[in-house]
Amino acid sequence: MGAVVALLVVAAVIGLIGLRSSVRVVKQYERGVVYRWGRVNPVPKEPGPRMVMPFVDRMTKVNMQVVTMPVPSQEGITRDNVSVRVDAVLYFRVVDPIRATVDVQNYQFAMLQVAQTSLRSIIGKSDLDDLLSGREMLHEGLELMLSTPATGWGVHIDRVEIKDVALPESMKRSMARQAEADRERRARIITADGELQASVKLSEAAKAMDANPAALQLRMLQTVVEVAAEKNSTLVLPFPVELLRFFDRAAQGSGASAPAAPQAGGKPAAGKDLAAGEEPAEVEQGKGGRGELPGTAGSPLQIPDPRSSEE
Template sequence: MEQSVVVERSAQVAPEPVPEQGKPAGFQPHRFEAPTLGLVERSIMAVSLIFGLLTLPLSIWTMFRQVKEYERAVIFRFGRIVHEKPKGPGIFFLWPNVDSIVVVDLRTVSFDIPPQEILTKDSVSVCVDGAVYYRVVCPTSSVTRVTNAEAATQLLAQTTLRNTLGTMNLAELLSDRVAISHNMETSLDEATDPWGIKVERVEIKDVKLPHQLQRAMAAEAEAAREARAKVIAAEGEMNASRALKEASLIIAESPSALQLRYLQTLNSIAAERNSTIIFPLPIDMMQGFMKREPVPKVQ
């Protein structure tokens, strides 16, 4: 009997793509397909090259372009992208009257979010503004997938600010600005990822409250401070009364201490500039007269 042999094929697992340096982990670069030139396009390129050579002293300024270190150039030839990787920095060759370029700045760009009237979750109208910092990580996607990357990012930041703050209470808005900035940064980064834009930072600059609400919050804070002041004063009176009680017990045990306290009081009164000073007579000096027995009458 023939024995059948079963061959198991191990599944080939494709390795996960490793993100390039300076690009987010979930970023998907622009899919490039090499253009195929037809006979007409090749003829036009030949004619443009001949024309450029005939007018070489003048056309040399259009045949070579230079981009700076922080710039990249996306080259279009007959309306199609020529190279998957943008050109730059440095000097590169262009076919005259055939190639066109779009220069993209890779530096970090910042813009202000205009003040937005937002209704919070607890029905309080506030005016909030902020600032966003972003940079382009894929020049090709920023040119081919969106008309104006900067304007689109600004509009998206305004709507994201409204959507994020509309789900929060006023207390959370005033106390958790760091968490709000982090949530907005995450939302903006996910939305602008197909455009080749990396949002680096989002900051909430100012939160303006209505005047009536400001007065109410100020009155509430003042009442809280007054309540704390009364509690502190009551605690001080209680501590002072305990100290006076202990002092009275000590003075009661020593009559001489009471006399010293009396003399100290007279000294403090004499130090003041009063026109009339009344010295109270000590009670101890009157005890002899109060305890004196009456003299019997002689009949």
């Protein structure tokens, strides 16, 4: 009797162990791939408790969630011969668990290697400007390059993005100088355009003031008021250039109409009379080397003889 009870207990324990080994729980984000005697079941197990034959079936659970895989930095030379270091991130998920477990040994490692190779290839086919500003097209190219092998492995590529582009320090300095020069060029163009517009407006204002001379005087007074409003100790008074030209013309006119200055004897100089247009008087020279003007015998005007060595 005791032996029967012992056998029943042993059978119950073996049944519990077998029941425990035959029940599998598949989570919501998983699918179960069952192998029976080494052959795969074409229909994967859905989420929930599932029964398998103990010691006969083997079940592998495949995660169906989106996997975020960082791609390590890859060094390369762009098409315009610039050395860069680029890293990216890959988003993918398994859509066919049978092919992901049967057709490829480790689909995650395989996707990582393909992503690195594709990233190096896309670096060599792109320019530096494309890596810095035109990344949308590069993302599409990477996704297309990864989708070809991933489809055969039962993997769907959701998204591929380039995270960072590391440049050499010399290239960073060159790009900074280029950006600074471009901004300086635009600043000069804007300044020149402003000066051109201001010159046009000033020309129009000058024409309006020329038609009405009183406007210039009013403008001058307004400038004085603006300067005096600053409460400075020095008052700047603008002086019109036209007034200086008026004084210059007046001075030239008075100098041309002034009479010739008389000499000490009360008679004008010979040079002045000649400049006024008078006829020069004839000079008679005597025997003594002295000359007398005609009509002045009572008071002869003595002039030195240039031929006399004594004088």
